[in-house]
Amino acid sequence: MRNRICLALALFFALGGLPTQAQNSSASVLERKVTVTFNQAPLESVLRTLRRQYGVRISYSNTALDLSQPVTLSVQNQSLRFVLNIVLAGKNIGYELVGDQVVLHSITPSKPGVDSGANAASKGTATKATATTSSTPSKPQSSKPLPSKKKAPQASTAVAANDTAKSGTQSVQTAAPATSASVASVPSGSVDTLTATASTDSTAQLATPEVAAEKTRRPTVTKQVQVSFLGPLGSNGLRSGQTVNRVSLNVLGGYSAGVNGVEAAGLFNVDRDSVRGVQVAGLANVVGRNLTGFQGAGLLNVLGGAGTGWQAAGLFNVATRPVSGAQTAGLFNYVGPSKKAPQVATDENNDAKMLPGRPTFQAAGLFNVALGEVRGAQAAGLFNVGGMVRGVQLAGLLNVADSVAGVSIAPLNFVRRGYHRVEVINTESWPVSASLKLGGSPSFYTFFTGAYDGFGSRDRRWGLGYGVGTEVFAQRRVSLSIDAVAMHVNEESRGWTEDLNLHNQLRLMVGFAPLKAGGRLRIVAGPTVSVLVTQRYDTERAQVYSSLLQNRSLWLDEGDTNTRVLGWIGYSVGVRL
Template sequence: MKVRLLLVHLFCVLAFAKTFAQQQDTVSLPTYPIQFSVVTPLSTDRINELDPEKTIHNFSFNMFLGKNGGVNGFEGSFLANYIYQDMYGVQMAPIMNYVNGQTQGVQMAGVFNASGDRLRGVQMSGVSSLAQGNVQGAQLSGAVNIAEKKVKGAQLSGAVNVGINEIKGLQMAGGVNVALSYMNGLQAAPINVAIAEMEGAQIGAINVNTGTLKGSQIGAINVGGKVQGSMVGVINVADSVKGIPFGVLNIVRHGYRSVAFESNEVWRGMLTYRMGSPVFYNIFTAGYMWDGNYQRYGLGYGIGTQFHISRKNHFFMELTATHINEDEGWTDQLNLMSRFHMGVDIRIAPWMTMSVGPAISLLTSHVDQGNLTDTQGYPAPALSVFPNWWSEQNGDLYMAVWGGLQASIRFGSFRKLDRSKY
C-alpha cells in the first residue's frame, strides 16, 4: 500500500513538473526517464557516472550532491543539485540548486538558488537567489535576490534586492532595493535606490533616484534627480521637479528660492525665506515688534503656492504658523499665531518683486493678553488695520481672529511661474 502511495505522489510531482517543461533542449542530449545517485558519480545511470553533463533525466533524485546535464521534469536532493545545461520543471534541495544554463519552472532551496542563463518561473530560497540571465517571473528569498540582466516580474526578499539591468515589475524587501539601470514599476523597502531612469513609484523610509523619475517618491527622505511627478516626505531633495514636492523641507536645485523683507499689522519688520517649487514651497519667518513699552519677536514656518497670471505677475497663497515670544528670550506657554495671506507679486526687476495683500490671523494663547492687546482689543496695538472679528476667553485660553495687510519686497530666482512647467 505504501509503495502505491509513493508511486501516486511521484506521478503527481512529475505531472506538475511537466506543466513547466519544454520538450526540446538547447543542446541535443540523450534523455532517460529516471536516475538515483548518492553523490556523483555513484549513480544508477552508467552514463551519468562517467560523464554526468551528457545526460538529461525526467526524474532525478540525489542523496547528497547530484550532477546532471539537464532535467526535463523533477530533480530533488537531500543536499544540493547541479545542472550543467538547462532545467525545465522543478528543482528542490535543502542547501543549493544551481543551473548553469536556463531555468524554466521552479527552483526551491533552503539556502541558495542560481540560474546561469535565462530564468522563466520562480526562484525560492531561504537566503539568496541569483539569476545571471533575463528573469521572467519571481525571485523570492529570505535575504538577497540578484538579477544581472532584465527582470520582468518581481523580486521579493527579507533584506536586499538587486537588479543590475532593466527591471519591469516589483522590488519589495525588508532592507534595501537597488536598481542599477532602468526601472519600471514599484520599489517598496526601508531603503530604495534607482540609479538610472525610473517610471513608477518608490515607497520607503529613504528613497533615492539619481536619474529621471517619472512617478512618485513617498518616504521620510526623498532624493531625486529630474523628478516628473510627486515627492511626498519630510525632506525632499531634487535637481528639478515638474510636479509637487510635498514636504516639511523641500530643497530643489533648479527650483524657487527668495528672501523677503516684509511688514504687517503684527510685525513692523519681518524676514522671510521661501524655498522649494513654485507649486509648493516652504516658508521660514522671523518677525520683530517694539513700541517703547515692550517688545516681542516670533519664529514661524509655513507653506505656499503660486499661480502664474501674466508674464511678470503671479498670484500666491500662503499659510504660516508663528510662535510669539513676549518680552523674554522664549515664551514657554502656548502663544501661536496662524495666518493665511494672499496677494499678487509684481516683478519690477528680474531679481525683485513687490506685493501687497490681505491676511486673516488666528491667535491661540495661554499668555496674559495685557501685553498683546490695547484697550480696544487689537492684537497688534500700533499697526492693526481692523479690530477683532471674533475673540473669546475660556479660562487661561485666549483666542482671537482679525484681518490685516502684508507688504513685501522679495529678492530671488524668479522665473515665469507657469504651472505647465512644474
C-alpha cells in the same frame, strides 16, 4: 601448381581491398545523417550530444580549445560533415578524421585578403565559377587554409574543407563576421562547392553588435524544471550557472543563469543573468542583470541592472539601473542612474533604458534614493532623494532633487532647479518680516519666516515660524500666491516665551514685476487674516493677553480663563526676490 597460383591471387586482391574498405568505413562516419537542435548551447555540450546520440568518437583538448562558445543550430537529416562545418564555423577550430575518430584541433585564423573594388568582386566570381565547374582529380593534401584570393567577400563566412581519401582532413576557416556561411567540402578526387544560408539566430550569422553582446553573455541552456537543496546540489548540478530555468524550486538557496518563469527559495535566490517572471525568497534575491516581473524577499532584493515590475522587501531594495514600476521596503529603496547612450545596441542596453511615461513608485519607512528620473511618486518617513522628479515627493523631513515637475511636500525641500525666493514684508502686526521660500516648483513651496518689533521705545517682541504656500498663477508681469504661516511670538523682552502664543496668518499676495517682464524682482501686496491662539498671562492686566492685540479691531474673540482665540484683518506689503 595451379591451386597455388589461384590462392596467391586471391590473397593479393583481399589485402589490396582492405585500405579501400577501411577508407569507406572512415568516410561513412562523416556521412552519417544527423538531426539536432541547439539554442545557445556550449560547444562542449554539442559535441557530447553528437557522441552520445550518434556514436561518433570525438577527441579534443579541453585546455587547448575554447569549448564554451555558444552554438545555435537546427538541422534535420544532414550529414555529420555538414553539421561539423556549421558548428565550428568562426571558432578557430578544425577537425580531421583519423580512422573512425574525429579529432579536433585549433587553427590560426588568416587575415582577409586586401582585395577591393571591381577586382575583388571579379576574383570572387571567377573563383566560385571555377570551383563549381571543375571536377578534375586533385592530389591528397593536408589541412590548411585556402589562399586569400579564393576567399569569399567580407560580407560572408567561408568554411573551406579538404577531405582526402587517406587522411580525411577537414579545415574550418573564418574570413569575417557576416550574414551567411559558405561550406566548401572537397571529397576524394573532386571539388564541389556547397553554400549554406544560416538562419538569423545561427552563430554563423554574426554582426558586430552580436559579437559585442557575445563577449558579455555566457552561453546558457534552458530547462523546464529544476529542484535543488543548496547551490549545485540539485538537478542541474555544476551546470546551474549556465542554465535558465522556467520553474526553479530551491529548498534553502539556489544559483542559476536566469529565470524565465517562477523561482522560489526558502532562504535565497542568486541568478547570474536576468529574471522574467516571479521570484520569491525568505531572505534575499540577487539578480546580476535585469528584472521583468515581481521580486519579493523577507530582507532584501539586489538587482544589477534595470527593472520593470515590482520589488518588495522587508528591509531594502537596491537596483543599479532605473526601475519602471514600484519599490516598497521597510527601510529604504535605491535606484541607480540611467545608463549612458551605448555605441552598440544590445539586449542589455535596451532593457536598461527606461521607457518614457512608465510610472515609478518608491515607498519606504526611512528613505528613498533615485539617482535617475522618477515618474510617479516617492514617499518616505524621513527623506527622499531624486534626480528629475515628474510627480510627487512626500517625506517626513526632507526632499532633495535636481528638478521637479510636480510637487515636493516636506518640511524641508531642496531642489537645485526649483523655486527659491526671499521675501521681506511689512504687516499691521510686524514692522519687519522675512521669509525664505523653497520648493520644487511654484505650485507648492515651504518657507521659514521670522518677524521683529522693537524699534523705538516700544517693548521688544519677535517671532519664528514656518509656512507653506502656492503660486496660483504667474504671468510675465503679474502673479498671485497664497501663503499660510504660523509663528511663535516671544514678548516682554524675554529670550523665549514658554506659554502658547501662536500667531497664525493667511496671506493673499499679488506680485508685480516693475523692471522687466518675467523678472525675479516683484513688488508684493495684499490682505491678511490673522488668528492668535495664546495662553500667555499678562500680570499687569491680570488676564490672558498679548501685545499683538493693541489697536486691533477683532472679528473673533473666544476662549476662557486659560486660552484665548482672537482674530483680525490686516495687510502685507513688501518685495520678493
